[in-house]
Amino acid sequence: MTVRENYYSNLSKTLVENFKKRRFEAYYCPTKEDALKKAMDLIPEKSLVAFGGSMTIKELGLIDSLEKGDYKVINREMARNPEEKDELTRKGMNADYYLMSSNAFTAQGELVNIDGLGNRVGALCYGPRNVVVIMGMNKLSQNRENGIWRTQNVASPQNTIRLERKTPCAITGVCGDCLGDGSICSQIVITRRSSVQGRIKIILVGEDLGY
């Protein structure tokens, strides 16, 4: 075991305990491959599954695995036009399982998310009966404020480049507190507990994933 693997293994015990205190189901997977297997194990076959925009989910290959299996996957990326995309997004709010990452999480076990449209944080708060949140250790933040800073000054500048948004962060690499059309920061949501015990299931991964 490398020093980092050892450190992550130790740290994960503290984090998983803190997540569980907040009524989240929580697991630690040392690798992406373990995380993919855990996610597949958590989702029963024939489930209706939707997902929010997430590089972490993509890097895991989770959607491909579900689409090859016996699952009903709502894939907004396959929409042929904006109307169809809107329809699929709304259907996703009623999924059995909703998959996403979190922009950040705190050492105390809270999730920090900032969303443009709001479908991702909407589903996290209410709607789908189960939410699976998969996140790499790189998303660890000291506290809520630090998590918001990380989201707007590490994740958003990369996401706006990926999404070809003309925002200050896409150009300067730091948040310019924009309010225009391209902004991907409409809602800032701190999830401090799962209201329904275990509805939100966290898979913490001992690797860097997503932005």
Ligand code: SF4
């Ligand atoms: S508010 Fe605007 S500039 Fe700041 S992170 Fe969000 S999109 Fe980027």
